[in-house]
Amino acid sequence: MPAQQHGVQIVNEDEKVVNSSQFRTRIMDVEISDQDKQLWQAYMTASVKVMEKLDHELQERSHLSLTDYQILATLMSSTDRRVRMSDLAEEVLVSRSRLTYRVDRLEKIGYLTREECSDDRRGLWAILSDLGRKAFLKAQPGHEQDLSTWFFEALDTDGKLAISRVSNRIDEKLQGNA
Secondary structure (H helix, E strand, C coil): CCEEECCEEEEECCEEEEECCCCEEEEECCCCCHHHHHHHHHHHHHHHHHHHHHHHHHHHHHCCCHHHHHHHHHHHHCCCCEEEHHHHHHHHCCCHHHHHHHHHHHHHCCCEEEEEECCEEEEEEEEECHHHHHHHHHHHHHHHHHHHHHCHHHCCHHHHHHHHHHHHHHHHHHHHHC
């Protein structure tokens, strides 16, 4: 019988099996180099700082969070200015509960409304209002300037291509494991 260490079953020196009430998965011993750890830390630090900066600037200038802006942008880009709430959560990359919280706020200030889907009574549409469209259009130039300043100006053409290629590869890998 394989040995146990802290809830991890040791199959052999290179392979472990994690057992819990929620999942069972094999974990292979992987050694991450110091250089890769530094790369990961640099990526995480830069990503968090850029997102925080974009969020702060949007809130200062437009009283919108970055998530609010993404919601409005998604609604603006849809042909009839409406998106199902479930699709909106996927597009904006937030949980449904987080989306509901943000949509509640945007609805209270008149930037959008919600309406039952006629083909699915459990579903709801988020619908951009004229006031929401105006708020988005007012916030857009400053936000795009911030994107340029805090992200795009740091990249040359090769850097942009590399980030695009790597991001797409990671997304495809995650989609395959979903």
